Amino acid sequence: MELTNIRDIFRNQKKFENQKITIGGWVRSNRNSKNFGFIVVNDGTFFEPIQVVYADGLENYAEIQKINVGAAIIVTGELVPTPESKQPFEIQAEKVEIEGASTPDYPLQKKRHTFEYLRTISHLRPRTNTFEAVFRVRSLCAYAIHKFFQERDFVYVHTPLITGSDCEGAGEMFQVTTMDLNNVPKTADGKVDYTQDFFGKPTNLTVSGQLNGETYAMAFKNIYTFGPTFRAENSNTTRHAAEFWMIEPEIAFADLEDDMILAESMLKYVINYVLENAPEEMAFFNNFVDKGLLDRLHNVVNNDFARVTYTEAVEILSKHNDKFDYKVSWGCDLQTEHERYLTEQIYKRPVFVTDYPKEIKAFYMKMNEDGKTVAAVDCLVPGIGEIIGGSQREDDYDKLLERINELGLKEEDYKFYLDLRKYGSARHAGFGLGFERCVMYLTGMGNIRDVIPFPRTVNNCEL
């Protein structure tokens, strides 16, 4: 069908002015008097809807008057500028066809609904202003990330979802199996007989693509992953989901400094892209979801990120220990309250915290010369806390093997990973960005369930 997108009309008003056009979309409201009426139509391509004026000259006027909210209609008419009104133009309908009716029990009548209620109708909520805005920004944000890396010749690597190893030990994992759970095959000694499973061994859903990603960084120099990851953690918070998307770039011939430069450029690029390409949505969030949002984002884009070592940060924070539920001392992991205090109160902008104690960080991080800290970095942003975690990786075969043994990991599980340090090892670094946390940051939405189309959390796997 030859329909004009409402986005194109708003973006190229002059082109369509006083022209006959046809649009298709869904009715947001319909009010009328005896001789004429107004239908507000949204076609999902643009945040703003368009107003259609219809008059009793239309042969199906009586039918049009009765169109319910939510109905799909196709409207043909002239686009007429309305400089005196709030909206820049309207369509004077010559024809209004009902593509699909709606009913008075349509759950999204023109009144405000709570986010909680809208979560129960996840198949309909993208038709509301808030969720239309959230999911368009989510889409633009994903594209901005691809664009950023592709423009810099990074290779996009699809790391596997189903994995045979719990390499990072980053969290509880979901098992993947084709065995009959009513009758799990057992070996002679009563254990699960995984030789009868699909892959012939126990398999899980991945918690991170990083180790696989590193193997490709050692071939392509600069790579990124962007795919789903999973955590089977029994935690019911506004920030955790069982299924979420992660971006994990990995750069070779690069150290922690390069890693921070990359992370800062990427965040700024993504924010700028969304501000430029979804100004209406961002203004809406700023007005109705999170009052300080635009100021905060502009502040991020226009300032250099601060830098502080973990040791310095602990020194600073411990002076304010009276403000914290968990008191800070060297060696402790920073909690969200500490992270937010640092970025919001101390620096008032994003800050990189580097060089954490090795005990609270993963085995693969490069040991610093002090023997106590590793070349790790967390990026903290106002309103959220940690948004990015990264590190330079241990590139020395012997040191890496020592860490693997120290932590009681199985050397044979890491043979491929050790190989990277045996054949042409190069200093390299990378980071992980939780995609949903990024979308929350950009939109000001406070609950991860509201930035994922169909969220998965404990006891919740609807649609």
Place this chain on the structure above:
Amino acid sequence: MELTNIRDIFRNQKKFENQKITIGGWVRSNRNSKNFGFIVVNDGTFFEPIQVVYADGLENYAEIQKINVGAAIIVTGELVPTPESKQPFEIQAEKVEIEGASTPDYPLQKKRHTFEYLRTISHLRPRTNTFEAVFRVRSLCAYAIHKFFQERDFVYVHTPLITGSDCEGAGEMFQVTTMDLNNVPKTADGKVDYTQDFFGKPTNLTVSGQLNGETYAMAFKNIYTFGPTFRAENSNTTRHAAEFWMIEPEIAFADLEDDMILAESMLKYVINYVLENAPEEMAFFNNFVDKGLLDRLHNVVNNDFARVTYTEAVEILSKHNDKFDYKVSWGCDLQTEHERYLTEQIYKRPVFVTDYPKEIKAFYMKMNEDGKTVAAVDCLVPGIGEIIGGSQREDDYDKLLERINELGLKEEDYKFYLDLRKYGSARHAGFGLGFERCVMYLTGMGNIRDVIPFPRTVNNCEL
């Protein structure tokens, strides 16, 4: 580190000519005589490597002479044009630093390896010419798909991976569970007690995001998904993997004709993008992997796709039944041999086959007026057969419900899906493109295991 990518040198030769530059990369070969030597270096940013000349004036000359294949080095020197040679320029080294050594047992010595062998070292194979080319093209192909849809204002929707329903019935599914398989919790009547599982019910890995995608098309008009899908099919072929990526656009206010226009534009766009952005890789595939590749792709880009109904196709094919293992007759599903015959022998270009018997297609496809066929479409391409399968969706509530009941599906599982036909139903259509099949088509690679970084197939889940 301030390194120049080899890609930039090849793409902007003039800018770097006679300048001092520093590159980092991995040694592909090292040969030398008493007074000078040549190292061929690839940094993964470009298909072609660069030649480094080093002379005995360098203080670590003896060490450089012994550098093994696979080592990581950092080279500083002048980029000197060599118009008389095969390569356009070389680097005359002033400094060669060994970033990470390699050993003589490095598995990728400068000789040809079989794809079978390289599959056993999936962490190293992207360092070979073939796999460097495959995985760069894979990355570009993914980006081209995003670019195509985003330029047309389609919204990218992340449909869920873990799902509570086997909606499409498209294939065997993997179960996802956190229950202890050694000791599966049982209810009083001896069945699996899923209330004790993470989601409180049985869950699987998705086989398609389409139904979820449709809910978003009814809000945004034009959407696409691009994510992993899973099939637990016990089939060991060159075309099937247990984990693969799919693209599923869905367009509202659109019929089967619009669907075909979209599919054809998308395929042509992606092919053009890869031909333009990876000419060296594509020439390599054409020379060493699949002789007719470039001709075939140019042929696709420059011609309209053919159109034929299933009924007409069966009529044509049945005249050639002597050539087929499976004889064709109306009602049968087309096999790869038939599909390839149609596209390669009859049309000699891609062809859309439309309007299949309802019995061999999914429940959600729109019934045609004949009551026997549905508005389905498969796109067949030379060398592969089916690359895209799509349909217009049944948008009539009663007809859809009738099909659901006819096929014995559970109505309550499809309540959300029926809602879309109750509240503002609009004609809509979509298709699925198997991403790996697309990459195989673009590269001429014959085995799906060779276009996935870490492939998952029956009894194979390495790294």
